[in-house]
Amino acid sequence: METTIQHIELINQYLNNLLSGEAKSNFIQKLETDTEFNSLYQEHLIVVKGIERAALKQDIANAKQAYTTTKWIKIAGIGIIVVSTIILLYTLLNSLTSEIEQPNQEQNNALIQFEKTDSTEEKETVYKDTLRTMSSTQMGIDSLVPTKQVGSSINLVRFKKQPQVIRLDVSKDTIIKCKEGTVLKIKANSFVYAGSGKPVNGTIDFEVTEYYQLSDILLANLTTTSKGEQLETGGMLYIEARQGEGLVELKSNSTIDILMPTKSKKESMQLFSGVMGENGIDWIPENEELEMMDSVEPIEESIEVPFSVVQQVPVFPGCENVNESQRRQCFTDEMNRFIQRNFNTNIGIELGLSGKLPINSMFKINESGNVVNIQSGAAHPGLIIEANRVMGLLPKMQPGMQRGRVVTVPYSIPIIFEVPNNQTTSSIIRANRDSVLVTNGNIRLNTVIYDTIYSPSRGLVEMIREVMHDADFDVNPSFIQQWNQYRKDNMIREFNKSSSDRKFLIRKQVFESKDSRFKILEDDSITRGGHVIRIPWDESKVPTTSNTVQLVPRQTYYAGNEALTEEEFINRVEDVEKTKNITTTDINNYLLKTSKLGWINCDRFIRGNIKRIKYKLKIKDSENTVVNMVFKSVNSVLPSWKMNEEYDFGTISDASEVVLVAIKKEEGRLFMDIVDTKINSNPKVDFEFKEVTLQEMKSKLKNLNSLFD
Amino acid sequence: MSDQKILEFFKNGQREKAFAQLYQLYPKIEKLILSKGGRKQDASDVFQEALIVLYRKLQSSNFKLTASFYTYLYSVSRYIWSDTQKQHSNPETSGSQNELVDFEEEISKTIHEEKKYRFAENAFSELGERCQRLLLMFYHKKMSFKEIANVMQFKSEKIAKNQKYKCLQKAKDIFKNHYKPVQS
Structure with a gap:
């Protein structure tokens, strides 16, 4: 290859007439004697001429463009003169009458302008996901309505819960947050008309009914079995979509992502779709494995705008009354003061360090104004820990705003920590700013806990250097930020990560x-x-x-706006009373994808090697009565089949603690009883039916809700 | 605009300006081609080809323009058009016609060569945009590797040189694989 390159270079020199007389004659001689060289020369000549052709064509095309443009300008010029002359004449003729018409014309103008701005606004919103949160007043268990099905065979008592109805524009991606925490992500244009299969345009009414509470499940007479086999439920949904009176359905290959909130995640949960039959609902497993979400993932895509460009910077406490134009400066000043005040300057001496020690800290001020994702880099792990500790002490701020929207603001701060050699005082110097001497400031607070990971894997800095082919490449925070942005935008992509064929695609x-x-x-x-x-x-x-030691802030959790450690978070979740502070995004979710509307259930089979026994109950005076069995240990509801005077529950794990709920409806009157019992082979259960009002029944069922976690 | 001025443009490397001037002759050429049964698109193609032939001729050292640009382009265009027509109708007659005068013989040769270059041009146009730019900078704009490295963000001249070689090689490969068999 080297010789070919040399040959080509030689040919180029010859073609450009750069060879001296002697070299030139040598070249010509070589052409005559060396056939291989000659053919290389010929081929090269052709290719070079071809390249030239391409360039020539480009020039010609440009020339043609210039030629036609001038031609048209001439024509247009003449045209304009003609038209303006006509207009001039026309205006002259109309000058007498125009005064009356003028106001009218102005109005027209204004109208057009209004429409214009309107349409641009619309354009902007098209690209945004619409997020709707149900207002809490709209529904609840208190607004239950009996359905029309009541009065058919045995399933006399079935109360349909009032669905949440969301009107949505099918041309947009929509995220729906339902009242009890279900999150539905619907992609744009995923609906077709039932029957015709034609795509749906405009708005549709999307109905969601959530069944997480035991009382809701019992009232709707929902049970958890799949072909007679017992299931444990993670929640049930009924979804329907309609446009006007006509039903619409999901087009093939389209799915809706469903996040079901759960306080304690259980394995092997899967998606079931329900078929409502005469004897209640039967759940059929969909062959789609459930993705378990491992981490807390915020559902809304948060927007990040760096500190240097964000329109309204986050407001550091104390800067509230500062003029808006001064807030950026105020923020940096407060930040400096804060670091000087809180940085433990003794740490240099404690760690036996000396000299100027650069520390880089980065963090984000999230949409709630909390400081999160703190990361620091320094030569000594002790400094990293200290820098992270100080950043962790930062107070809550008012979040930054961009275009009137609350955004996450990444912020990076270079700190130079100087330990003089005489080791009496240490000082903190902010890079690029006035340096300030800090003498003391030893504050210890354990607000944020960090995990130190002694990881053998190499960090981002090393990776960047590998990619840049430069072992001394200066990886500074702004470069890391840029790098991460490139990675995020897929401008830089890594392939075959852990194989020997590892490579990067870097876009031009x-x-x-x-x-x-x-x-x-x-x-x-x-x-x-x-x-x-x-x-x-x-x-x-x-x-x-x-930097082999990585300090990773523990996964941050939030309850409302309060930052919590994982430990605290788990405690709170376990403490049922406080869970109301925790939003769905905080709790682990079951992520499902459904390609069907209708009844959806996130369930798992209960299969174990526990001894199972047949369970039948004889109930006196059991006309028009439905008996369901609620399990205390698992989230499961079993139906029963009435055969003669007996209620058959199939086979049930021996010694399970259950609650039997019997509801009877006679001539419009409701009777019910709830019995606690343990499964054994010779059950003796007597129901004492008491007449209840619908309200009473509901509140009794609500009392059972704590049975389900 | 006199022919002398246009020649001046060509000499100074202001090809685009020169071509733009020559384009004023286009309506006449278009008329010619249309009268011979061609369409507007054909006229445009023929004129382009004629300009290329003219340019190539001007480049070669032993060429002297004896007629005006108009006469030259007119006859070249006419020749190119009749050549393409022959190809389409009955290609076997192309050699048998002995009415070629010296001038046409010469043009015929250039046109024939130009066809070969067209294949190379096609190969070139199949390259990536960056490769094309790189090769144009070197072969067309005659830029040095140093300048190229600067413009294309290469770390060194040597890299620019290597990349140029790679691109050229790619063009040659495409040329050999796709176009040589068709042409011969």
């Missing part, structure tokens, strides 16, 4: 951006689109710097 924009620190290297291959495929350096070429 990365190289072309202003002040880019990326350069194309010799070994890069360039794709047709101009992007670069880079094989990163081997790990051995980039020494692991001191």
Whole structure:
């Protein structure tokens, strides 16, 4: 290959007439004698001429463009003169009458303008997801209505819960947060008319009924069995969508993401769809594995705007009364003061460090104004811990705003910590700002807990250096921020991560951006689109710097606006009384995807090696009575089948603690009884039916709600 | 605009300006092609080809323009058009016609060569945008590797050189694979 390159270079020099007389004659001789060289020359000539052709064509096209443009300008020029002359004449003629018409014309103008602004506004909203939260007043168990089905066979008592109805625009992505915590993500244009299969336009009414509470489940006479097999439920939903009177359904291949809130996540939960039959509901498993969500994931995509560009910076406590234009400065000043006040300057001496020690801290001020995602980098892990501790002490702020919307604001702060060699005082210097001496400030507060991870894996800094093919590449916080942004935007992508064939695709924009620190290297291959495929350096070429110790803030949890540690969070979740502070996004969710509307259930089979026995009950005076069995240990409701005078529950785990709920309806009057019992082979249960009002029945059933977690 | 001025443009490397001037002759050429049964698009293609031939001729050292640009372009265009027509109707007659005068013989040769280059051009146009830019900078704009490295964000001249080589090689490969068999 080297010789070919040399040959080509030679040919180029010859073609450009750069060769000296002797070299030139040598070249011509070589052409005559060396056939291989000659054919290379011929081929090269053709290709070069071809390239030239392309350039020529471009020039000609430009020339043609220029030619036609001038032609048209001439024509247009003449046209304008003609038209304006006509207009001039016309206005002259009409000048007498125009005074009366003028106001009318103005009105028209105004109207058009109004429409214009309206349409641009609309454009903007199209790209935003619509998020709707149900107002709490709209529904509740208190607004139960008996359905029309009442009065058919045995399922006499079935109360349909009032559904939540959301009107949504099918052309937009929509996220619906239901009252009891279900979150539905519906993609744009996923509906078709039932029957015709034609796509639906405009708005539809989306009805969701949530059945998480035992009382709701019992009132709707829902049970948890799949072909007779017992299920444990994680929640049930009934979803229906309609446009006017006509039903609409999901088009094939479209799915709705469903997040069902749960306080304690259970494994092997799966999606079931329900079929309502004469004897109640039967659940059929959908063959879709349930993705378990491992971490707390915020549902709304939060927008991040860096501190330097955000329109309204977060307000540091104390800056509230400062003029808006001064707030950025106030923030930085307060920040400096805060660090000087809180940084434990003795730490340098304690750690035996000396000299100027740069520390970089980054964090985000989230949409609630809390400081989160604190990360610091420094040469010594002790400094990282200290920097993180100080940042963790930062007070809650008013969140930053961009275009009138609350946003997350990333902030990075370089700190230079100086330990003089005489080791008497240490000082903190803020880089790029006035340096200030800090003498003392030893505050200890355990608000945020960090996990120190001694990880053998190399950090981002090393990875960047591997990619840049430069072991000394200066990885500063702003570069990391930029890098992360590129990664997020898929401008830089990593392939075959842990294999020997690891490579990065770096898009050409990365190289072309202003002040880019990326350069194309010799070994890069360039794709047709101009992007670069880079094989990163081997790990051995980039020494692991001191950052092997990673300090990771523990997963932050929020209850309302309060930041909590994981431990505290779990405690609160377990403490039922306080769970009302916790929003659905805080709690782990079951993530389901459904391709069908209708009855949806997030369930799992209860299968174990516990001895199962047949369970039948004889109930006196049991005309028009429904008996369901609620389990105390699992979230499960079993129905019964009435055979003659007996209620058959099938087979049930021996010694299960259950509650039997019997509801009877006679001539419009309701009777009920609830009995606590333990499953055994010779059950003796007597129901004493008492007449209840609908309200009383509901409140009795509500008392059972604590049986379900 | 006199022919002398246009020649001046060509000499100074202001090709675009020169071409733009020559385009004023286009309506006449268009009329010619239309009268011979061609469409507007054909006229545009023929004129483009004629401009390329003219340019190539001007580049070669032993060429002297004896007629005016108009006469030259007119005859070249006419020749190109009749050549393409022959190809379409009965290609076997192309060699048998002995009425070629010196001038046409020469043009015929250039046009024939140009066809070969067209294949190379097609190969070139299949390259990625970046490769195209790189090759144009080197072969067309005659930029140095140093300048190229600067413009294209390469770390060094050497990298620019290597990348140029890679791109060229790619173009050659495409040329060899796709176009040589068709052409020969």
